[in-house]
Amino acid sequence: MSKQYQVLAVVISLFLLFPPSAYSAKSDDATLVLGVISTNPKKAVKRTTPFAKYLVSQLQDHGVTQSKVMVATNLEQMVRWMKAGKVDMVSDTVFSAVTLVNEAGAELLARRWKSGVAEYSSVFFSRQDSEIQSFDQLLGKTVVFEDRYSTSAYFVPVIMLLEQGFTLYEQASLRDMPPADSIGYVFVDEISxxxxxxxxxxxVFNGQAAAAAFSNLDWEKEIPPAMRQELEIFASSIAIPRALQVARPGLTVELKQALTEVMLSAHLDEQGQEALSQYKKTAQFDELDQAVQNSIDWVEKAAPLLEQLY
Structure with missing residues (x-):
């Protein structure tokens, strides 16, 4: 047999022994891959690696011997990675988690107390002397949001307005006033x-905008006391999870269960506490109870309303 036919015979033998269906998208099933969506890969990897290593240390009996952190620049890229099986688990906001579940077939595992907080809500506020007490009093006026990707300072407050049937008008600047039958809005990071x-x-304090919206946590921590005394909250959203953990489709039931058990108990031992602290000051993980599920259901039902703005 010629050398060319010997090589062909070997290739055919390998194909028969290991058909394409035998290969997973990951080259090494012993490696646990955590995904992060961030525009700062270096910082994301630094924050996530200690937690990834802790998980490996607790999953040796399940064949997991090493870890890796993959950073996607946007949600669309992470959806592709999860569908392809390149990433095993992702931690992100409730909107991103719901998208990964619906578009990538991911499964919810647990709630993450990111930055030590289990949940938060969005609040609308105005000047006390403006007498704005409801959304209909914002018609013909301007609301300030933070940026186009903020959960608490854009997605949630916009959904609150759209749910009640209000028409929104994106302004090019604070001087570009909305129609009298619409609520105008601007993004602070785009025009300042x-x-x-x-x-x-x-x-809002200076009267350049009628109202603004962001998280109740920022309301309590970020506004100077002297300024906050002149402002007041007139509307609040339901509480939503600070972050959620989701696993890729195709991950074995046994490994998903083991991952969940390790996360739920991580805050109970010293090594786990240290890893969580470095993981953007995560306090703990807990189970998805009915209250959490209700907030996830609200996001899933209301999120399509955002399509009206694009």
Whole structure:
């Protein structure tokens, strides 16, 4: 047999022994891959690696011997990675988690107390002397949001407005006033060199905008006390999870169960506490109870309303 036919015979033998269906999208099933969506890969990897290593240390009996962190630049890329089986688990906001479940077939595992917080809500606020007490009093006026990808400072408050049937008008600037039958809005990070909650609050405080919306946590921590005394909250959303853990489709039931058990108990031992602390100050993970599920259901039902804005 010629050398060419010998090589062909070997290739055919390998194909018969290991057909294409035998190969998973991951080259090494012993490697646990955690996915992160971030525009700062270096920081994301640094924050996530200690937690990934802790999981490996607790999953040796399940054949997991090493870990890897993969950073996607956007949600669309992470959906593709999870569908292809390249990433085993992702932690992200409730909107991203719901998208991964619906578009990538991911499965919810647990709630993450990111930055030490289990849940938060969005609040709308205005000046106390503006007498704005309801959304209909925002018609013909301007609301300030943070950026196009913020859960608490855009997605949730916009859904609250759309659910009640209001028409929204994106302004090019604060001087571009909305029609009298619409609620105008701007993004602080797009029209100002000084973004953030303090700047948003200052625009309301100074009368440049009628209202602003961001998380109740930022309301309590970010606004200077002297400024907050002149402002008041007039609407709040339901509480939503700070972050959720989701697993890729195709991950074995045994490994998903083991992952969940390790996460739920991580805060109970010293090694786990240290790993969680480095994982963006995560306090713990807990189970998805009915209250959490109700908030997830609300997001899943209401999220399609956002399509009206695109």
């Amino acid at each position: 060199s000084s973004s953030g909650e303090v700047n948003m609050s200052a625009w």
